[in-house]
Amino acid sequence: IVGGCSSLGSSNKALDTYDLSVPTVAEASRRQAGVQVLIAEPQALKILDSENIVIRQSAASVAYLEGSQWSDRLPKIVQTRLVQAFENSNRFGGVGRPGEGLAIDYQVLTDIRAFEIDTAAGKRAVVEISAKLLNDRNGVVASSRLFEASVAATSGGAGFVVALDAAFDKVASEMVAWVSKNI
Numbered sequence: 097i098v099g100g101c102s103s104l105g106s107s108n109k110a111l112d113t114y115d116l117s118v119p120t121v122a123e124a125s126r127r128q129a130g131v132q133v134l135i136a137e138p139q140a141l142k143i144l145d146s147e148n149i150v151i152r153q154s155a156a157s158v159a160y161l162e163g164s165q166w167s168d169r170l171p172k173i174v175q176t177r178l179v180q181a182f183e184n185s186n187r188f189g190g191v192g193r194p195g196e197g198l199a200i201d202y203q204v205l206t207d208i209r210a211f212e213i214d215t216a217a218g219k220r221a222v223v224e225i226s227a228k229l230l231n232d233r234n235g236v237v238a239s240s241r242l243f244e245a246s247v248a249a250t251s252g253g254a255g256f257v258v259a260l261d262a263a264f265d266k267v268a269s270e271m272v273a274w275v276s277k278n279i
Contacts, residue, residue, distance in 0.1 A: 114149070114257040115167040116174070119181040119268035131279055132190035134200040134232070135179045138171040138225065140208040145171055149256065150212035152222070158212070164253040170211055174225070174264070178204070181268045187276045202238070202279060203230040204271070209242075211264070213249055213256045221247045221259030223267050229278050239278040243267040 143150060146169060149161035166173055175193065182191040182204075192198045210224040228240040245266035249259035 109163070112164045112253050113167050114164065114253070116177050116261050116264055118177055118184065119265045119272075121181045121185040121269050121272045123184075123186045127187055128276070128279060129189045131188050131202065132192075132198045132200050133182060133188050133275065133279075134192060134194060134198060134203045135175055135182060136194060136203055136205050137175045138206040138208045140171050140211075144208050144211055145169060149253075149260075151256075152210075152212045152214045152216060154216050161213070161253055161256060164257075171208060174206070174208060174211075177264070178206070178268055178271070181272050182275070185272045185276070187272070200232045202275070203232050204228075204275060205230055211260065213260070214246075217246075219249045219251065219256075221249045221256065221263045223260065223263040225267055225271070227271055227274070229275055239274070241274055243270050243274075 143158060147165040147167075149164050149166060151159045151161055153159055179191055179193060182188060190198050205228045207226040209226055210222045212222055214220050214222050224242060224244045226240070226242050229238045230236070231238050245263040247259045247263045249256050
């Protein structure tokens with residue numbers, strides 16, 4: 097997690113800016129050298145498709161963490177960190193994003209359903225990402241799964257982000273293993 101400040105102009109107060117760390121994924125003993133995987137940018141509702149850090153106050157009420165922001169749009173950060181997790185696992189012949197020229201075998205299509213601090217549940221970081229593994233050769237969904245993690249969060253911007261980072265680490269690690277198993 098990287099904390100820092102970002103100035104939005106001379107009249108605006110600087111915001112604490114946060115990033116997600118690269119998920120820790122164990123390198124696999126079995127490598128699928130010829131398989132190339134594309135990680136598409138995740139889909140997300142507008143509330144999650146921004147730089148704002150979401151605080152869920154109830155099932156129908158959300159707010160944003162005051163004075164804090166992500167370093168980029170959340171779907172872009174999640175995509176980048178997933179690409180890095182898949183690459184670092186050393187399980188695939190190639191991993192990339194759309195437009196990078198890979199002759200892809202599979203696409204990992206994701207939807208961010210939750211990426212928030214749930215204060216109604218006692219300050220818990222909640223990350224839920226739905227994933228589909230699409231065989232790019234025939235257009236058939238090989239498998240689909242909902243990945244979920246919840247981690248207790250301490251108060252404050254940095255404490256909340258540490259918990260979100262830990263929950264995302266769990267989800268990303270499980271996703272890499274799942275894709276490897278289902279190819």
